[in-house]
Amino acid sequence: MSRLPKLRSTSSPTGPISTGPTLGLPSTITTRNNLKRKADTIEEEPDDDAEYQEQRPRRKIAALGTARPTRPLQPARTAAANGARIASGGSSAAAPLPKPLTKPRAPAITRTAPRIRGTSAPPTQRPKPPSANRARVAAGRNAGSRTGANSIDDEIMTEQANLAALRSQHDTISAQLAESRALDSNHRRELIGFSDEIEQLKKKHTTEIEELQEKMQQRVKDVEDVSDELRLCREDLERERENATQLRTTIGEGETRISEFEARVSSLEAQNAELRAQTETLEASLSDTKHHLAASDAKLLELKQEVVEAEFVRRKLHNMVQELKGNIRVFCRVRPILPADTSSNGQRLASEDLAADIKYPDPDAETPNMIQLTSSTPAFSGPPRKETHTFTFDRVFAPQASQVQVFEEIELLVQSVVDGYNVCVFAYGQTGSGKSWTMEGGSGEEQAGMIPRAVEQVFRVAGEMRNRGWEYHIEGEFLEIYNETIHDLLTKESDYDSSKKKHEIKHDPKTRTTRVTNITTVPLTSPSQVHTLLSLAHSRRSVAATLVNERSSRSHSVFILRISGTHVGISSEPGAPLTGGTGERCSGCLNLVDLAGSERLNVSFANGTGPGGLPEKERVKETQNINKSLSALGDVIAALGDKYEREKSGKGEGHVPYRNSKLTYLLQNSLSGSSKTLMFLNLSPLAVHSGESLTSLRFATKVNNTQIGSAKKSGKS
């Protein structure tokens, strides 16, 4: 398309062909179709042109000779020929024939007539149409005879003139034709150039169109992308609008709340102002209160000091009371007759028939301490001789006395342990007299014996003392002395009755404390733990012997409760630092001993099976060990009394034979003038045991009558 102006410019200089109407070119080429038509037209022409070139001489001749109707001119031509022959002397063969007097070939000119559309110049000279010539020939014929040869000559002359004119015209036209052809050739070349250019343009346009299509596709894609983006943007916008709506709602709500808060703030500010006024009043009041508080604190400190001093006095008085009571005391307890006692040898016996003659002369006394046992001794003649024995102890408990009542009497001794004294409580009596019942008790809470109650009491007292600035650590051990060998009742089952672990007794003279090596020591954090320890001890004994009671009757069991305390001070309120601690330390030890049966045993047998199913030899050894340890206990107590008397009378120190048995050696620090000792004498209520009861009562009286000095704190620092 861009080349079209060039086309116009190319043709423009040439301009319309003015030399002849037949070869005139269009003054302007405005469209490609016109160019195409032109090119087609020109492309057709080479054939005509070639034919024309080939046939040109012939056509010229034919145009001059054959294209015109020769018949009407034949006479004239003949005449002319004749005339010429005449004029030339009659040699027709040598004379050239005149060219036929015809007009130039009309079709060659008219063929291009449609292409000279728009040409304005008509042909300058146009030969007369053949019809005029014919008319003239006809007129000549008509005048034939009149005009004769002149007319023909004239006509020939005219024709010759015409011929000359035609030749001249022909030359002009030929020149024009040649020029037109040259021009045409140029135009063709130009057109070929144009065609190439058009092809290039086509290609270029195709490329451009493809590029444009690509661009267009890209644009379409871009448009799609943009549309997608736009859609997303619209969605975002929609969301944002929703958000904005929500935000507006929230803002609205927030504003409402702000207004509410503002109202509240103003209200609070008013309250604040009021409170400030109150605070100022309170601050003034607080200042006064602080002043009073400081005074109260000083008073409190003074009172605390008084409490500490009072505590010191209390302990001193308590110790004095214990001393007045005697550092070795004896309680006598008679067990009730049991259902099992009434069915002896398969016979049902009445309690009265079974009961020993025991009386309690002072049942209404505040602290009954007398017991009467009437024994009957067979006489040589007559009825048995009856003899009444009256004994006095620190306290006597009749069969109906409960565990609680019994414990009330030893409560103060437990207090002494917490205060840092060594205490020894042991139960003495024949087998079945109620020693284990007294020390351990039954399964119910009311039936709980001295051991669980003592542990509970220790925890209770330790708790009370904590309020007075003391902190305690409590631990327990439970062991058994059987055949002069110590067994750990809290150890592993396999170690209990084996010789795997050797236990030795170690004393510390400085702190007056005793330790048994390799013994299991259980830290006690609650009183209930003691029940676990008692159960464990029972299970160990059941493994060791087929008859559990038998083993417990034939061995001494010792429950050791150790307590150590430090005066750390008191905190004024929970979490506050402790103040007023003196750092005083004390440690006490409570030994609760269940002795083996004290009945006098017949050791004369040497063969066979003894009581309890043991071989005689074993039984003899066992009996000897029990007798030895019990008599050693009696000896130690007697030696302590003797020692006390010697010290009192200034006769020097006496010897106490602690080493005569494992039991006395173990209890050395708890069985001395500086400790507190309590002996339970357990008696059987049965008449059959009266003799043994009498022996036990006599032994207990000896103990009770022994003065063993004043107790001293152990482990004091």
Ligand SMILES: Nc1ncnc2c1ncn2[C@@H]1O[C@H](COP(=O)(O)OP(=O)(O)OP(=O)(O)O)[C@@H](O)[C@H]1O
């Ligand atoms: N005060 C009492 N109230 C009720 N039952 C008692 C009392 N004292 C002892 N018993 C019962 O008497 C029986 C014998 O008591 P216990 O086993 O305590 O005697 P023991 O002296 O410890 O005998 P052993 O030396 O064989 O151990 C037991 O069944 C016990 O429950």
